[in-house]
Amino acid sequence: MSEPSRRRRVGVMGGTFDPIHHGHLVAASEVAQSFDLDEVVFVPTGQPWQKTAVSTGEHRYLMTVIATASNPRFTVSRVDIDRTGPTYTIDTLRDIRAARPDAELFFITGADAIAQILTWKNVHELWELAHFVAVSRPGHDLSISGLPQADVSLLEVPALAISSTACRERVNRGYPVWYLVPDGVVQYISKHHLYRSAA
Ligand SMILES: Nc1ncnc2c1ncn2[C@@H]1O[C@H](COP(=O)(O)OP(=O)(O)OP(=O)(O)O)[C@@H](O)[C@H]1O
Numbered sequence: 001m002s003e004p005s006r007r008r009r010v011g012v013m014g015g016t017f018d019p020i021h022h023g024h025l026v027a028a029s030e031v032a033q034s035f036d037l038d039e040v041v042f043v044p045t046g047q048p049w050q051k052t053a054v055s056t057g058e059h060r061y062l063m064t065v066i067a068t069a070s071n072p073r074f075t076v077s078r079v080d081i082d083r084t085g086p087t088y089t090i091d092t093l094r095d096i097r098a099a100r101p102d103a104e105l106f107f108i109t110g111a112d113a114i115a116q117i118l119t120w121k122n123v124h125e126l127w128e129l130a131h132f133v134a135v136s137r138p139g140h141d142l143s144i145s146g147l148p149q150a151d152v153s154l155l156e157v158p159a160l161a162i163s164s165t166a167c168r169e170r171v172n173r174g175y176p177v178w179y180l181v182p183d184g185v186v187q188y189i190s191k192h193h194l195y196r197s198a199a
């Protein structure tokens with residue numbers, strides 16, 4: 001008798017990625033290992049409605065492509081930057097599911113993002129579309145109290161105290177971001193003069 005075929009397991013790493021840094025990449029890599037994922041799709045936000053003054057979607061998309069290019073399991077989706085209006089994860093997951101109807105989805109968030117999830121649009125429908133994996137992040141308590149235990153997992157990942165905000169501020173002050181972000185992203189930021197006038 002043949003074994004039932006295993007469903008493809010796909011991680012979805014949503015973020016503004018302004019810029020993408022090694023904290024994002026380590027989080028995705030650790031979840032891929034722990035949850036036996038076949039692919040992690042990085043999805044740069046289009047218009048993140050809880051943030052202000054972000055770089056253009058094209059800059060953030062291209063930096064994400066550069067940062068993930070060397071990992072054969074990492075891909076990048078344009079679904080959020082190509083959709084007009086504010087970015088909601090409910091739409092992200094519906095679009096990713098439409099493109100991969102047979103896949104089991106795992107949405108990856110940091111401790112700070114999961115703490116805010118009850119403010120997200122249609123939060124109670126999110127659990128039907130994906131399993132959520134909340135990863136540890138320095139400076140943030142990792143807790144899922146108040147969230148459905150069966151739909152959210154916690155994962156401790158190597159602590160990288162890096163944020164996009166700190167990277168932007170460093171560039172703005174003329175400090176290096178080598179080794180905080182991938183080398184190609186350092187060069188992209190320099191080539192396009194990102195983060196120079198406003199952090
Ligand atoms: N160093 C990190 N360790 C673990 N998770 C992280 C880390 N940095 C970001 N994340 C998670 O990655 C996702 C996308 O994060 P985002 O693109 O907003 O980066 P950020 O560094 O938090 O940006 P900003 O400083 O501009 O708010 C979120 O779920 C966030 O919690």
Ligand SMILES: O=C(O)c1ccc[n+]([C@@H]2O[C@H](COP(=O)([O-])O)[C@@H](O)[C@H]2O)c1
Binds near residue numbers: 014121
């Ligand atoms: O769906 C929402 O209402 C919602 C509100 C805030 C953030 N999110 C998602 O959370 C992910 C991380 O967002 P951010 O703003 O921390 O980069 C990203 O995929 C966002 O689209 C989603």
